[in-house]
Amino acid sequence: MPALSLDHWNIYCKDLKATVRFYERYVGLHDGDRPPFPFPGAWLYAGDKPILHIVSETGRKDHGSGAIDHVAINCADIRGTIDQIKKDKIPFEVRKVPARPLQQVFVHDPDGVMIELNFWNEADVPEIDTSRTMPGERMKKTKAKVKAEVAA
Numbered sequence: 001m002p003a004l005s006l007d008h009w010n011i012y013c014k015d016l017k018a019t020v021r022f023y024e025r026y027v028g029l030h031d032g033d034r035p036p037f038p039f040p041g042a043w044l045y046a047g048d049k050p051i052l053h054i055v056s057e058t059g060r061k062d063h064g065s066g067a068i069d070h071v072a073i074n075c076a077d078i079r080g081t082i083d084q085i086k087k088d089k090i091p092f093e094v095r096k097v098p099a100r101p102l103q104q105v106f107v108h109d110p111d112g113v114m115i116e117l118n119f120w121n122e123a124d125v126p127e128i129d130t131s132r133t134m135p136g137e138r139m140k141k142t143k144a145k146v147k148a149e150v151a152a
Helices: 016-027 078-087 137-151
Strands: 009-013 030-032 041-046 049-056 070-075 093-096 102-108 114-120
Touching: 009 016, 016 030, 016 041, 016 049, 016 078, 016 114, 070 102, 078 102, 078 114
Parallel strands: 009 049, 070 114
Antiparallel strands: 030 041, 041 049, 093 102, 102 114
16 A cells, blocks of 8 residues: 555644744645534645644643654745745744755744745755754754843
8 A cells, every 4th residue: 555645744732823823924824624623723724735733732741742853845935935934033044955956944833843844946045054953953042042132
């Protein structure tokens, strides 16, 4: 039985409204029809397919079910995406994949899930990070710096 494609991924969140807004604003998904489950949540669509299912936390103590590092989504308009992220002061990183016409923008959703936005065959942007750190490392340092400044 061969796999055909990824159907959707499911995440838990602490703030449903903020999480839906994040995925609409920075990933380009849209909130749509969801079955009338007896718990709060949302289904976010890419076109006519609900690819992200969100469940609002209801006293859940544990997090995660494994070692998934991030979720990657093919997107368009890297310049517009970066401009929006910068406008909203969201920490991000941009990487260029070696030997591929692919740039990746990494952001974290409100619950800390790393999201990789893939932009194929678009003009290179000047924000490309040339460090040899793993994706997400620079964002962790930026978040820690901002947190320290706020606490001061």
